[in-house]
Amino acid sequence: MLPGPTNVPERVMRAMMTHIINHRSDDFVELYTEVIEKTQQVFQTQSDVVALSSSGTGAVEASVVNLIKTGDKVIIPVNGEFSSRLSQMIEWQGANVVKLETPPGQNATFDQVKEAFDNNKDVKAFYVVHNETSTGTMVNYLDKIPDLISRNDAFYVVDSVSILGGIELPVDKWNVDVCMTGSQKALAAPPGISPISISPRAKKYMIENPPPTMYFNLARYFKYYEESKHTPFTPALPLLYAYREALRIILEEGLEARFKRHKICSDALYAGLSSIGFTPFAKEEDRSITIIALNYLEGLEDKTFRNTLAQKFRVLVAGGFGNLKGKVFRIGCMGEVNRYHVMRTISAISSTLAMMGYKTNTQEGLKIAEEKLEDL
């Protein structure tokens, strides 16, 4: 139940055993074109897609170095580790960054974003972290951004690393210019592949203004794909096979069903764990459905709690990030998450509390979760 890397289905793991092929061969073209086409379906886009061999951070960095130049004005909401990192990368490009800072666990409101656009007519790009893994918040107004964007003609970039595939994000419909994710989150593949989509106008910009970098230079990927359906650098072949299998599973399940499953499991976890005494860290309207961050109960020690949970029940959850270390713990509700994961997690957490001398209401927590899960 980690906030990534998440559980990987056996079918996906086994795909890695495919023998190593020549990455300059027809076998590779077959593999890679299927990867690209299925990624487009999951992203709901007809734009170009590149599957980078790197962690999600690599794709995020690619979205910055290929689009932002010295002096560009960029608006970005910042309220956690990953939005801070992204903002830092944009600053490194020499951009003029308009940060919409809010406390951790709380998002900038749509009105605040609108105001920022109104006050910065010369904005070059709007960057947003869809789902802040460090605090368990999620932005709910991504569909409304295009109206602001079109008024300003800015690029719209969504870092959806820890949620894409778990919630509605129709890239073309919402006019997202650049969108990226990581293979090891809601897509339920092993870590190491990071897909990124690029709209035609963003692509044009990137080809006309290639950055002075090599590995994340997207113009180079466009060129190789156009010429031969290859990648410019040797790709992580076993991970591409695994990622392709994960995409197949996603499309077999169907996006709608997958989004619904994520939502229901998340509702059940929030309700069940609230009922046994925890309070979510994030503000109610900003709560993520894939990362559930909960405040520790008074006196409940992070390491002891998580170690007991891991050693007695083999249920793995993550601690807090940075300043939140020891104050919150985080549950991943993504990828293959299902009713058994939810029930087992509530049960194990409740039992761990009992073992540590806390009085908990296990029966109530499980009952309310079970009710929520009925819709599955």
Added chain:
Amino acid sequence: MLPGPTNVPERVMRAMMTHIINHRSDDFVELYTEVIEKTQQVFQTQSDVVALSSSGTGAVEASVVNLIKTGDKVIIPVNGEFSSRLSQMIEWQGANVVKLETPPGQNATFDQVKEAFDNNKDVKAFYVVHNETSTGTMVNYLDKIPDLISRNDAFYVVDSVSILGGIELPVDKWNVDVCMTGSQKALAAPPGISPISISPRAKKYMIENPPPTMYFNLARYFKYYEESKHTPFTPALPLLYAYREALRIILEEGLEARFKRHKICSDALYAGLSSIGFTPFAKEEDRSITIIALNYLEGLEDKTFRNTLAQKFRVLVAGGFGNLKGKVFRIGCMGEVNRYHVMRTISAISSTLAMMGYKTNTQEGLKIAEEKLEDL
């Protein structure tokens, strides 16, 4: 018989099936510290090592962005695709690049390098591609560079992507400051992990002058390793397991035995294939032992030749790179290469020639290869 990715032993492939772990856990520390320690043994270094989740190009780019700043003077021999790319990356940093250009298939001599050092007392770094994959050349005087370096106090950087693990390269003994390779070449692991070693003085420089980049920022890797033996970004876990297994196999065989095996197989391939009528592309004293580039016979068409070889005998070799397309083909002699690979390759190439109507001396080619292989 590709010049990478190369054949991967079953044991290494199977290691990828290890279930996905938390990269912020003791399980990960156990995995990663073994990876680092065994990489140090293979590199013959006590310096810091980082295992990047990227192709070899990622590690090469890391060696540039962490060390080179605007205005720095850098000496680099250039005679092929990979040395050109490296030189390009150094130029992108705003460096003043002294290129020692020689024709493809021919290396700058040691005297030329020495002269460049004599003429550029203010040199900040010397970069060299150990083994040029595009043309099948290999630099033979890496052990003599430290004398020049110490006179100038410059950093010594060796891009050993397509050969490390196949030939002697004692990083500490030869005072190499930064050395990198790729997992999918002579180390015989799947592609996607790129180890890089950094000497104490290079490390100090990198920590004091961190570059404005994220994914390849080595200072960040040093910090995470020192604090917790973690990596800053989610690593490609299955590939790390595979790479660890590949390192174990290398150390079980022993470095000396492995280097000897590479040399003998390479000698046998050169001798056998010369005997059936091919001439090596590279100048004799500069010929690589892991990449054997051969000139096509008059009228021998690249695609037909390689397709026949692949479809009739399942022996895969690579074509030429860039300008050399259609003029040469390249055989990888690395990783798991053994006597059967050598004999089968000569046999299949000879048979392909026969099928295409060429007169070849198969008997002679196999006999001379067999003699060379006796030393194995």
